[in-house]
Amino acid sequence: MTNTYSSPQQVHNMFNSGNSGNSGYGSTTDESENGSPLRGPRYLPVYDTPLLGATIDNDDLSEDDASDDSDHEHSNGDAVNNIPIHFKAMALSKKVAWNLPPENMSAMISENDALSSSRTGKYPSRSRRRNHRWMSILVACVVVVGLVAITNLQKHLHNLDKQHFRPTKELTSDLPYPAISRDSINAKGSPNRMFDMDLFVPDMKKTLLPFPTGAFWTNFVLKRDPSQNSNNNQDWAGQLSDPVIVYPYAFKWNQGIIAISYPSFRRIVQPYVIQDVFWPDISFSVSEGVVSRKILSYDHLSVTLRMNAPRIATENEAVSFFDMYMVQGSPYITGKFTRSSPKLDALSVWDKVGCVSDYAHVGGLCTISKADDQNNFYVSMTGVQFLITQAEGQQWILFVNDGVPITFLITADRHTIVTAHPYTGVIRLAIVPPGADLNGKTVNNLLNHSSIYPIASKVLIDYEDVPKVTKLIISIFLFLCHLFFIFFS
Amino acid sequence: MLALPHHKHALDASKTTIPVFDAPYKCIKGDMIPVVGNEWIAHVEPLTDVKLESNVEITDSFVVDIIKNNIKQDEDMVEPTAQDIYGFGKEIARLAQLALLADELKMGKAFVQGIVTKAHTYLTSWLDGKSGDHFVFDQDLGGVVSKGSLQNSQADFGNGW
Numbered sequence: 163m164t165n166t167y168s169s170p171q172q173v174h175n176m177f178n179s180g181n182s183g184n185s186g187y188g189s190t191t192d193e194s195e196n197g198s199p200l201r202g203p204r205y206l207p208v209y210d211t212p213l214l215g216a217t218i219d220n221d222d223l224s225e226d227d228a229s230d231d232s233d234h235e236h237s238n239g240d241a242v243n244n245i246p247i248h249f250k251a252m253a254l255s256k257k258v259a260w261n262l263p264p265e266n267m268s269a270m271i272s273e274n275d276a277l278s279s280s281r282t283g284k285y286p287s288r289s290r291r292r293n294h295r296w297m298s299i300l301v302a303c304v305v306v307v308g309l310v311a312i313t314n315l316q317k318h319l320h321n322l323d324k325q326h327f328r329p330t331k332e333l334t335s336d337l338p339y340p341a342i343s344r345d346s347i348n349a350k351g352s353p354n355r356m357f358d359m360d361l362f363v364p365d366m367k368k369t370l371l372p373f374p375t376g377a378f379w380t381n382f383v384l385k386r387d388p389s390q391n392s393n394n395n396q397d398w399a400g401q402l403s404d405p406v407i408v409y410p411y412a413f414k415w416n417q418g419i420i421a422i423s424y425p426s427f428r429r430i431v432q433p434y435v436i437q438d439v440f441w442p443d444i445s446f447s448v449s450e451g452v453v454s455r456k457i458l459s460y461d462h463l464s465v466t467l468r469m470n471a472p473r474i475a476t477e478n479e480a481v482s483f484f485d486m487y488m489v490q491g492s493p494y495i496t497g498k499f500t501r502s503s504p505k506l507d508a509l510s511v512w513d514k515v516g517c518v519s520d521y522a523h524v525g526g527l528c529t530i531s532k533a534d535d536q537n538n539f540y541v542s543m544t545g546v547q548f549l550i551t552q553a554e555g556q557q558w559i560l561f562v563n564d565g566v567p568i569t570f571l572i573t574a575d576r577h578t579i580v581t582a583h584p585y586t587g588v589i590r591l592a593i594v595p596p597g598a599d600l601n602g603k604t605v606n607n608l609l610n611h612s613s614i615y616p617i618a619s620k621v622l623i624d625y626e627d628v629p630k631v632t633k634l635i636i637s638i639f640l641f642l643c644h645l646f647f648i649f650f651s
Numbered sequence: 652m653l654a655l656p657h658h659k660h661a662l663d664a665s666k667t668t669i670p671v672f673d674a675p676y677k678c679i680k681g682d683m684i685p686v687v688g689n690e691w692i693a694h695v696e697p698l699t700d701v702k703l704e705s706n707v708e709i710t711d712s713f714v715v716d717i718i719k720n721n722i723k724q725d726e727d728m729v730e731p732t733a734q735d736i737y738g739f740g741k742e743i744a745r746l747a748q749l750a751l752l753a754d755e756l757k758m759g760k761a762f763v764q765g766i767v768t769k770a771h772t773y774l775t776s777w778l779d780g781k782s783g784d785h786f787v788f789d790q791d792l793g794g795v796v797s798k799g800s801l802q803n804s805q806a807d808f809g810n811g812w
Contacts, residue, residue, distance in 0.1 A: 339780050342801065343790040349801045351812035353791050372793035410653060410676040410683055426677035438679050491653040491683070493676055598674035607670050607685060616652070616689070 357383045363456045363468075378490070379406045379465040382415060382457065405440045406465075408488045411495060411593075412440050418452045419445040419507070420467065420486055422495055424593045427556055443556055444591070445507040446497060448484055449580050463619035464489040471502045474584075482584065489616040493608065494561070494590040496615045503581045504589050506550075506560075511576040514551040515540050518559055521549065521600035524609050527567050542582070544569040547609070549600070550579065556593055559605070561612045563588035588615060653683035654691070661693040662686070705755055715756060722753050726766055731773045734783030736797045737807045739773075746770045 344352035353359070353373040361383045362370065374380065381404035402414040402421055414421040421442035428439040450471035458466040464487065471482040482501040489496075497504065519525030528545030546562040548570070560579075562568050564587040570579050590612055598604040653676050654662065659669075668687040675682035709715050726749055731742035750766040753759075776782050784799040784806075800811035 337786075337788060337795060339786045339788045339795055341790050342787040342798070344801060345791075347802060349812075351801065351804065373791065375792065407678075409655065409678040409680070426679070429677070436679065489652075491655075491686075493653055493685075593676075595672075595674040595676050598672070602673035603670065604672040604674050607672065607687075611687065614689075 356385060358385050359383075361455065361457055363458055366457065366459070374460070377460065377465075378408070379457075379460060379488070381406050382465070382467070402442070406488070408465075408490055408492070410493065412438075413486075413488060414440070414442065415455065415467065417455065419447045420469070421445050422591070424556065427554075427593075427596065441509060443509050443552060443554070444558070446486065446495075446591075447505045447507065448482075448499070448502040449505045450482055450502055450584070458485060459618070461619050462621045463491070464616070466617065474501060477501070487615065487617045489619065492616055494592045494612060494615065496588060496590050496617075498588050499585050501584045501586055503584050505578060505580040506591075507578050508552050508576075510553045512540075512550055512572060512579060513553045513576075515543055515572060515579070516549045516551075517543075517545065518547045518549045518600070518605075518609065522605055522609065523601060524606070526561075526609075540572040540576070542569055542571050549594075555596075559592050559594060559608060559612075561590040561592070563590060563613060563615065590615060652686050652688075652691075654686050656681035656684060658691075658693065659684045661695060663692040663694060666690075666692050703751060709756075718752065719756055719758060722749050722756070722758065725749055731770070735799070735807060736777070736784065736786075737810065739777060739782070743770060743774060746773075 345354055350356075353370075353375075356375075357373070357380075384404065386403070401416045403416065405412045405414050405423070405425075407425075410424060410426065412423045412425045414423075422444045423440045423442060425438035425440050427443070428441060430437040430439065448469065448471050452469045453472050454470045456468045456470075458468045460466070467486045467488070469484050469486070471484075473479045474482050480501055484497050484499040484502050484504070487496045487498070515530060517525060517528035517530060519528055526545060526547030528543065528547055530540060531542045531544075533539045533541045545567045546565060548560040549557060550560055551557050560570075566587070568585055568587075569582040571582050572579055592608050592612070594600070594608075595604055655678070657680070662669075662684075670685050670687060672685050676685075677683065709718070726746075729742060729745070731739055731746055733739040733742055746766060747770055750763055750770065753763045753766060777786070780786055784797045786795050787798045787801065788794070789796050789801065797807060800806040802811075804811040
């Protein structure tokens, strides 16, 4: 069970030649075709193509807002037209005041001023009243336009959610070398032989060119060598994937669960070796069971997994699933559930469940029901923030993100925490770092920032030419936070 | 969100909020740095300028003579004829380096051009795709690779696949 971090690196090395080839893939010509002229001889590798246009236009964000919207109207999801959408979304996340184009915003503000003055009791002249009538019509129009803009925007961003990987493009070369498909020569290194391509949503397969052999999540789709399993004493462990490290956590998955670990909890320090060890501390799943699983999307810093539960017969065959957003650097583990019942299985047992508010200054709504006070036999917990402790000693804070209290049941064997009813919403889990005081700043920050969750990322690279010094600025536009939340909070 | 320890030096301090944690999140790369906000801006200093020419001139004429002599000997010693791209790459790089040294030591245009022409001839045979383990374009992963390395992970000194 001692999985070191060598695995992703092995995957990477295995495809070393392929990767080094990628950078040679003719990206310059593609760029000019896409209408994103490149500044100077420097250009990004093809991976970053959709972002490049955005970087260059960065200075003109505000002016371009309105014209972008019209561009979006005739984008039908093909690669070239998608580029402005990326750019748009980044602009929005940057400006925060994203919901209306700037000129409409100012219009609204001035209209509101006019209205409020009319309410102060001063009776306006007839012409001013007429003005007001026109103005209120104008306001109505502006509001309608604004709402339409917001709706469109959310639609675009919804699309973005699904399509934010990379342009659909056949791999071709202008170089005079014969093109060879790995399958045609039965090469062992063929993606089809190395990777479980069924683990990608169908739309995504087209965009997997070139295949991301060195991505941090490649272990999720790497086919297991059956001969390895016989060496493993624990059969169930053999079925889990190799670990994917999403700092500070690590994940494995199989047909039914996503196993979560905080590997540094079991750090082994020797004179020349420091090793973090993966143990499936918590198995994330749904009580309905998982019937299929897919990689939904990915980018440089994130990957989203979908676990599908059976459709619900009593609800018109409604879909039931949950998505896990795995974003590098997130102290929270985030699952978004749709008509499914989140289930947390402990590695051994849940030692204790409690309320964050019992220990920390702040803490969300929470009540615990025990069958018997003396034996600490927990039955259920209802609320939005819980402190759950494993027998091995890890303390986790469990967040229910939508503000509506939900009820979790604790099974009699203390192995499982599961919601009483199917749930639609976001559930987050954050380990309390060993040594952290529940009244301390770590936990305080965790509680303060739990409401916004990252679902994806963008990386922009900008080159700033200063006399004699070329400065490379990498702006990492991280975390297109969930827009619904930003808008309503 | 949490940044890796080495990000801290690159993050723009004026635009980054770094709260103090009483206990850090840890990863194999060290204690992670908490960062508030949905946008991180990192500045990366440019690499030092690297030129092909030497920064220092060799003033000792005795040393210069020895080097010139060696260049003349080495130039004919090993022809870049390896049938694999790994070996050929090393050979052709050596030849190119000799041309560069000869140029630096002002051994005459004709002499330098002679080495360059030779390098050009050998390189062309590879770039035309006519050499032993020739190049192919990998349709699955993109990029140019040697044909043998597609089938054998041990090809090109273990750089296959």
